[in-house]
Amino acid sequence: MTDKVARFLAETVPATPCLVLDVDRVAENYRRLQTALPLARIYYAVKANPGAPILERLTGLGSFFDAASWQEVQMCLEAGADPSRVSYGNTIKKERDIAAAYAAGVRMFAFDSEAELRKLARSAPGARVYCRVFVENEGAEWPLSKKFGCEAEMAKTLMVLAGELGLDAFGISFHVGSQQTGTAPYKAAIAKVGMLFSDLEAAGVKLRMVNLGGGYPVRYKSEVPEIEEIGAAIMGAMAEHFGNALPEIVIEPGRFLVADAGTVVAEVVLVSRKGEADPVRWVYLDIGRFGGLAETEGEAIRYAFRTPHDGTPEGPVTIAGPTCDSVDTLYEKSNYRLPEALADGDRVEILSTGAYVTTYASQKFNGFAPLAEHYI
Numbered sequence: 248m249t250d251k252v253a254r255f256l257a258e259t260v261p262a263t264p265c266l267v268l269d270v271d272r273v274a275e276n277y278r279r280l281q282t283a284l285p286l287a288r289i290y291y292a293v294k295a296n297p298g299a300p301i302l303e304r305l306t307g308l309g310s311f312f313d314a315a316s317w318q319e320v321q322m323c324l325e326a327g328a329d330p331s332r333v334s335y336g337n338t339i340k341k342e343r344d345i346a347a348a349y350a351a352g353v354r355m356f357a358f359d360s361e362a363e364l365r366k367l368a369r370s371a372p373g374a375r376v377y378c379r380v381f382v383e384n385e386g387a388e389w390p391l392s393k394k395f396g397c398e399a400e401m402a403k404t405l406m407v408l409a410g411e412l413g414l415d416a417f418g419i420s421f422h423v424g425s426q427q428t429g430t431a432p433y434k435a436a437i438a439k440v441g442m443l444f445s446d447l448e449a450a451g452v453k454l455r456m457v458n459l460g461g462g463y464p465v466r467y468k469s470e471v472p473e474i475e476e477i478g479a480a481i482m483g484a485m486a487e488h489f490g491n492a493l494p495e496i497v498i499e500p501g502r503f504l505v506a507d508a509g510t511v512v513a514e515v516v517l518v519s520r521k522g523e524a525d526p527v528r529w530v531y532l533d534i535g536r537f538g539g540l541a542e543t544e545g546e547a548i549r550y551a552f553r554t555p556h557d558g559t560p561e562g563p564v565t566i567a568g569p570t571c572d573s574v575d576t577l578y579e580k581s582n583y584r585l586p587e588a589l590a591d592g593d594r595v596e597i598l599s600t601g602a603y604v605t606t607y608a609s610q611k612f613n614g615f616a617p618l619a620e621h622y623i
Contacts, residue, residue, distance in 0.1 A: 263594060288496065289311060311333070312333045316337060356375070421440065515589060540577060551597075570612060
């Protein structure tokens with residue numbers, strides 16, 4: 248938690264549950280990422296947190312943007328971004344949304360199938376297109392499925408077709424999985440893309456861009472590689488596989504820029520036990536999986552908690568949300584321990600929750616209002 252957020256919470260005591268996010272920390276993270284990967288263009292993954300103050304600050308810093316929908320494209324434009332700095336990065340798009348983005352001035356689009364490529368040829372003629380390929384996600388705490396991407400051989404065929412359809416066959420993209428805790432997947436993916444570049448050049452297609460996607464991690468409960476280590480590994484692999492003929496490098500950070508800028512404040516609704524001799528207490532909060540903590544699915548993202556009783560004796564807990572749904576259980580197997588003194592009415596802080604929380608929040612499931620947001 249930043250000092251700025253701590254002061255706001257002490258002075259304002261906002262109603263819970265809420266997210267308080269320090270926009271200055273977002274700017275600090277942006278500059279740190281620029282230093283770690285100075286040759287890369289930063290396309291902020293809007294889906295991580297599309298708060299207008301974040302988009303406006305990043306626009307002022309010269310950021311580019313990765314939009315997952317026409318609605319996110321509009322958010323970027325409303326924040327002052329030039330459409331030339333927006334990439335429509337979802338490989339699954341309605342054709343009318345492609346047309347709307349193109350009419351608004353967007354000229355870079357992702358795809359991973361022939362059907363999507365033909366939609367782009369019809370509704371975004373001459374646009375720059377890049378094909379997403381499958382890569383391994385080992386080491387990612389929030390791995391991505393095969394919903395996105397295609398095999399390298401198919402990507403080669405599709406990029407040749409892109410040129411035949413009048414599109415600009417611009418580059419290749421991949422994603423090593425969100426909250427990636429290792430550097431080896433980046434190296435392996437870059438090697439794969441380097442081979443694809445060579446194969447396509449032999450086929451008469453001169454690619455000019457590699458999109459390294461996102462996945463850059465933040466610290467929750469466990470240590471993760473520093474962004475400087477990741478940046479060094481990426482640039483080493485790029486030099487190894489591309490030599491002096493480096494293509495344009497694009498990265499799509501989301502979590503890294505906004506996660507540690509935000510803190511969710513929640514209230515303890517109930518502390519109880521399931522049996523008189525049961526050592527495990529159940530701690531129910533006024534925010535849960537349906538309130539925005541969706542990344543606790545499978546206990547994948549393990550947030551850190553602060554309470555008013557930190558430093559006092561602790562005991563094992565299961566942590567759950569407030570809704571009348573048994574799926575709304577956050578942590579049961581991850582060995583969480585919280586102070587024995589924790590009681591109904593206490594306020595707790597859930598750290599590094601600036602990413603993938605506000606937009607995951609449901610619209611009044613069980614009647615609970617969506618998470619309140621404070622940008623400072």
